[in-house]
Amino acid sequence: MNFSEHKNIFLQIRDWMVDQILTGKLLPGDKIPSVRELAADIEVNRNTVMRSYALMEEEGILENKRGIGFFVSLDAKSTLLNIQRKEFFTETLPPILHQIQVLRLDSTDLKSLLAVIHFNDNKHEEEQ
Amino acid sequence: MNFSEHKNIFLQIRDWMVDQILTGKLLPGDKIPSVRELAADIEVNRNTVMRSYALMEEEGILENKRGIGFFVSLDAKSTLLNIQRKEFFTETLPPILHQIQVLRLDSTDLKSLLAVIHFNDNKHEEEQ
């Protein structure tokens, strides 16, 4: 894992795990790496991983079976969609809008962004 | 100023100052608040403001006259446009694209975003 200097490690671990769940690489009910195992893998302290897992348990996206390990909770995906969407609209998007305005970025600059949005539009049409 | 928990204060001070310059609230050549004055205003230590000013001086957006104070450098705006645009495309945008993809956000969800982009499109047309 590549850690950014500017964000706490235990939060970056959560972000990474959340992404694994939302992209379907981790499925509801799956056992996730043990605290010690993940800590060794990404070369971080046990306590740091523990803090991350405890946070996700509090958020209801992980469940803990004593003596066995942590598992992705059954409703993790819908719970996460709610949490992440809310955070996106209240925390992430506003400063981005402001940046785009200040930097005067137009359709040409942001064609990759527009492409992703319209790709999602089509996906939703297909699902109907 | 409202400080976020998750980002260093001296960086947030820079962000705020950068925004003042890019939005034209601070003009090239303007004297900015003294280290002590700003520190008192936003209730932060002198050294923290100093660190922020020193960073911006290094970036070439502030200039220092000994015994007098800090001033917005004459080419601050174009320098900043380069720095901030580059950072936006390399650091900010990629994770946003990924989030939009994962959260399946479409044109309806992001109509405010599209509005800002198209507003900039029109601005550019008018300038020709």
Added chain:
DNA sequence: GTTAGTGTCATAATACACTATGACACTAAT
């Protein structure tokens, strides 16, 4: 029951951002 694998808790050490404060050099105004 022994062993190996889980999570959990407690303690101490390190690193760094931020604070608090004092002292000094420079500049402008009187």
Added chain:
DNA sequence: ATTAGTGTCATAGTGTATTATGACACTAAC
């Protein structure tokens, strides 16, 4: 020259994320 306002540097203290380690309770497998 004195004063007040600048930036600058040094020192020490605080809070917190992270590390390093050890010890303990629980579970599964043998």
